[in-house]
């Protein structure tokens with residue numbers, strides 16, 4: 001459960017992913033000498049076994065890796081998509097596009113949205129753009145999404161459940 005994460009304006013497809021794993025690293029501090037250790041470095045210090053616990057990872061590298069992974073999945077499946085770097089408002093980052101659509105990503109706490117919208121030409125949406133977005137939306141639901149939005153409350157809070 002959490003507040004709704006932002007999506008592209010006029011999005012025709014949205015999927016959600018759980019990114020609560022992000023930013024956490026296993027870290028331990030030796031009780032005797034206070035030396036910090038990270039996962040896989042060692043299991044003991046000063047002849048005392050180290051106790052590893054999750055700490056928040058302050059650099060945002062996980063997010064960069066995550067976006068890179070999502071980008072790779074899309075471009076492998078749809079080679080016509082190329083990376084781009086623009087914003088829809090302050091929170092929604094457009095990361096991929098082709099002649100027919102734009103795909104954007106946004107995160108809020110432990111939630112991430114990936115949304116798609118057809119590009120408009122001077123005549124409005126083309127049937128081709130709408131169709132393409134529909135195909136991609138179906139694929140996103142199968143291959144990107146890990147959460148279903150199961151409901152919303154009037155205060156803007158949304159409810160999500162893990163896909164089984």
Ligand SMILES: [Zn+2]
Nearest residue numbers: 030033045046
């Ligand atoms: Zn030590």
